[in-house]
Amino acid sequence: MSDASHKGRQAGETTHFGYRDVPTKEKESLVAGVFHSVASSYDVMNDLMSMGVHRLWKRFTIELSAVRRGHQVLDIAGGTGDLTLKFSRIVGRDGKVVLADINDSMLKVGRDKLADSGAVGNIEYVQANAEALPFPDNTFDCITIAFGLRNVTDKDKALRSMLRVLKPGGRLLILEFSKTNNPALTKAYDTYSFHLLPMMGKLVANDAESYQYLAESIRMHPDQETLEGMMKDVGFVNTTYHNMTGGIVALHKGVKP
Numbered sequence: 052m053s054d055a056s057h058k059g060r061q062a063g064e065t066t067h068f069g070y071r072d073v074p075t076k077e078k079e080s081l082v083a084g085v086f087h088s089v090a091s092s093y094d095v096m097n098d099l100m101s102m103g104v105h106r107l108w109k110r111f112t113i114e115l116s117a118v119r120r121g122h123q124v125l126d127i128a129g130g131t132g133d134l135t136l137k138f139s140r141i142v143g144r145d146g147k148v149v150l151a152d153i154n155d156s157m158l159k160v161g162r163d164k165l166a167d168s169g170a171v172g173n174i175e176y177v178q179a180n181a182e183a184l185p186f187p188d189n190t191f192d193c194i195t196i197a198f199g200l201r202n203v204t205d206k207d208k209a210l211r212s213m214l215r216v217l218k219p220g221g222r223l224l225i226l227e228f229s230k231t232n233n234p235a236l237t238k239a240y241d242t243y244s245f246h247l248l249p250m251m252g253k254l255v256a257n258d259a260e261s262y263q264y265l266a267e268s269i270r271m272h273p274d275q276e277t278l279e280g281m282m283k284d285v286g287f288v289n290t291t292y293h294n295m296t297g298g299i300v301a302l303h304k305g306v307k308p
Contacts, residue, residue, distance in 0.1 A: 066204055069267030078204045079180075083154055085261045086130075090156035092256040094131050094164075099251055106133075108300050111293070112195060112226050113137050115304060121145040122192040125216065127181050128152055128199020132161035132170075138195075139170050149186075151179040181209040186216045193217075197226040201272035210285045217307040223287060224304055225278070228269040231298035240299060244269065275301050 066075045073081060089096065097105050112134065118124055120143045126135045129150035138148045150165075152158045155178055162176050179185055181196065181203050194213050203209045213223050231237050244266035252262030273281065275292050278301075282290045287305030294301050 067271045069264040069271065075204060079153070082202045085264055086154040087156045088258050088261050089252075089256055090154070090160045093157070093160065096251065096255055096262075099255065100248060104296060108226060108295055108302070109133055109137070109197060111295065112197065112224050112302055113141075115293075115302065116193050116195065116222060116224055118142060118193050123190060123218075124148045125184075125186070125191045125194045126150050127179075127184075127194060127196040127213070128202070129195075129197075130154075130157045130161055130199075132165045134195050134197055135161070135174060136165055136168055136170050139165075139174050142173060144173060147173050147175060149175045149177055149191075151177045151181075151184070153178065153180050182212055183208075184212045184216050188215055189218045190216045191218060191221055193222050193224070195224045195226070198228065200225055200227050200278075201268045206273070207281060207285060210282060210287075214286050214307055219307055221307050222304060223282070223307070224302060225282075226300065226302050227272060227278075229272070229278075229294070229298055229301035230274040233297055236297045236299070275303075278303055 064075055065072045066078050067073070068078050068081050118138055118141050120141065122142045123146060124138045124142060126138065126148060129135050129152055132150055135148050135150040142148060150158070150161055152161065158176055158178055165174060177185065181199070182205050194217055200206060200209065217223060231240065248266050249259040249263045253259035275294065275298070279290050279292055282303060282305040286308065288308045289306040290304065292301050292303040
């Protein structure tokens, strides 16, 4: 999808929910329904869908974050807390990690999981919309959003909100499914996404429809170059991206000037 058409769709009265056009004001509740449905099986499905490779993608995200002891970190769409848990151990007692998610079901699963892991004391849980982050300007040293941006209705607004709450010199890291230019890999990935993934969703989570949406949402997400351009447009500098697994996933980085 081109940058112009992407912005045009968001500026209008309709937006996409997977392959469906829906009223913009309804997308948030539709996405919420998906994640209320999948919250309890989210971690199991992540491991199955990626064959565990999502852990390597997240490890690279942490390495590129340059987060260190004492830092303030915001994990947007943090869900079940994989990144939050790792960051909490890095920042230590003098730092803080905020796990933010718009979906209260995902937030509860994440809170319970991290409590069971013994991660307490430097983690805060906040139900928040990425488009209107409830934090003061210049608060965080690093912001991450992993597999969440494609579900945001107004991505430009969310990126501006993230830029606002980052400290000057702070980093934004966006880990998200993206586009591969390998025709053979694209064909295999399409077969997997639109046939096997909904079947797994039905068997494991008793919910094929939500995983059909997730597959469609990946295809509707801006490609690597478009997303990097969007980051530059809102004010991020030193932007770059790294393709992983043949471009199936990309990690974008930007810095607040």
